[in-house]
Amino acid sequence: MKIAILDDWFDTLRTLPCFTKLRGHDVTVHTDHVEEIDILAERLKDSDALVLFRERTPVTAALVDRLPALRLISQRGVHPHIDVEACTRNGILLCSKKGPGAPNIAAAEHTFALILNALRNIPAEIAALKAGAWQTGVGRTANGKRLGIYGYGKIGRIVAGYARAFGMEVVVWGREGSQEAARADGIGVAESREAFFAGCDVVSLHVRLIPETRGIVTADDLAAMKPDAILVNTSRSGLIAPGILLAALEQGRPDMAAIDVFDEEPTTTDPLIHHPRVIATPHIGYVTREELDLQFGDIFDQITAYAAGEPIHTVNPEVRKRR
Numbered sequence: 001m002k003i004a005i006l007d008d009w010f011d012t013l014r015t016l017p018c019f020t021k022l023r024g025h026d027v028t029v030h031t032d033h034v035e036e037i038d039i040l041a042e043r044l045k046d047s048d049a050l051v052l053f054r055e056r057t058p059v060t061a062a063l064v065d066r067l068p069a070l071r072l073i074s075q076r077g078v079h080p081h082i083d084v085e086a087c088t089r090n091g092i093l094l095c096s097k098k099g100p101g102a103p104n105i106a107a108a109e110h111t112f113a114l115i116l117n118a119l120r121n122i123p124a125e126i127a128a129l130k131a132g133a134w135q136t137g138v139g140r141t142a143n144g145k146r147l148g149i150y151g152y153g154k155i156g157r158i159v160a161g162y163a164r165a166f167g168m169e170v171v172v173w174g175r176e177g178s179q180e181a182a183r184a185d186g187i188g189v190a191e192s193r194e195a196f197f198a199g200c201d202v203v204s205l206h207v208r209l210i211p212e213t214r215g216i217v218t219a220d221d222l223a224a225m226k227p228d229a230i231l232v233n234t235s236r237s238g239l240i241a242p243g244i245l246l247a248a249l250e251q252g253r254p255d256m257a258a259i260d261v262f263d264e265e266p267t268t269t270d271p272l273i274h275h276p277r278v279i280a281t282p283h284i285g286y287v288t289r290e291e292l293d294l295q296f297g298d299i300f301d302q303i304t305a306y307a308a309g310e311p312i313h314t315v316n317p318e319v320r321k322r323r
Contacts, residue, residue: 001026001048001049001303002026002046002047002069003022003025003047003048003051004027004028004030004043004047004049004050004051005027005028005029005051005053006030006050006051006052006053007031007032007033007052007053007056007057008030008031009031009033010031011029011031012289012292013029013292013296015289016292016293017293017297018293018294018296018300019300021300021301021303021304022300025303025307028047030043033056033057034057035057035058037060037062040063041063041066041067044063044067045066045068045069046069047067047070048071049071049072049073049074049303049306050070050072051074051296051300051303052073052074052081053075054076054286055079055080055081055265056265057081058081059087060083061083061085061086064083064086064092065086065090068090070090071091071093071306072092072093072303072306073087073092073093073094073095073096074095074096074299074303074306075096076096076097076295076298076299077096078096078209078210079096079315080209082096084316088319091319092319093314093316094314094315094316095306095312095313095314097302103154103155103158104154104155104286104291105158105290105291106285106286106287106288107234107285107286107291108155108158108159108162110234110281110285111155111206111234111285112162112163114232114234114258114259114260114279114281115142115230115232115258117258118202118232118256118258118279119139119140119141119142119145119202120139120140121137122139123279124136124137125137142163142166142167142168143167143168144167144168144169145168145169145202146169146170146199146201147159147160147163147168147170147171147203147204148170148171148172148190148197148200148202148203148204149171149204150172150174150196150203150204150205150206150207151174151175151178151206151208151235152172152178152181152182152187152206153178153206153208155206156172156204157185159204160172160182160185160187168202169188170187170188171187171188171189171190171196171199171200172187172189172190173189173190173193174207194224197221197222197224198224198225198226200226201226201228201229201230202229202231202232203225203229203231204232204234205217205231205232205234205239205240206234207236207239208235208236209235209236209238214238214239215240216239217239217241217244218241218244219247219248222240222245222248222253224253225248225253225254226255227252227253227254227255228255229253229255230255230258231245231256231258232257232258233257233259233260233261234259234261234285235261236261237259237261237262242263245259245272246272249275249277255277256277256279257277257278257279258278258280259272259278259279259280259281260280260281260285261285262283265282265283266282266283
């Protein structure tokens, strides 16, 4: 098969063990980021399969309508950036499985790194030291603080373990399934949503972004937080309505935010990046060699199974039925 891979910015995939799964196929890896339809259509016009790197490139009807050779799109996770109806209309199978049983360790590690950086104000201290200053403030210890985890899934569970190892108290909020899982693990559950946001020193979001969860964190939630509290978001920016976090910081609750996700990506101009009480990283929570090898190993397995005529899980199975 002729396979195109988009947005591998650092040309990493070719160096991973999983890449050998595509041996025997004609693979082209694109390391730049392009959204212009004419350029993408020209690049992909002969491709049988398209591999997407998370949500970096939108796959619109205007694009897929110009790709008559395309038979399969393979990726991992949610797919708000893909026009599923257009794919179905054009006879293109979309394979976008959830991850396997293994949790995203990389994202959990990055979450806790942001928590520690925010508590100790490490980025500001590093910047000040390089500028010639020595000790510009006083940090806080994690031990004894209360960490609130909104969404107790695979990643939230790991973050809770890290927090307990650091002597933090952990409480959970979320849907009933999250609360039940937390209780089964001996983790406390907040008495109410209001008590959750008002009683935690750090709140970390670990909720999938689906239509039902978009904007799930409200201005009232943020206003209820302690004046010295920290909000951490390594999940998706859309969990908080646009502009709400910036306004809340200006009003003094929470005191700080540590974020890895933005409304538009990539970006270097989002006002949150430059806010003095925000620690921001460029959506690198999942960007480790180990995590990419796990994720793309699964993506490549989907392609090789399709090429071999084996069953694969698809978002639009009606396309396969037509064939």
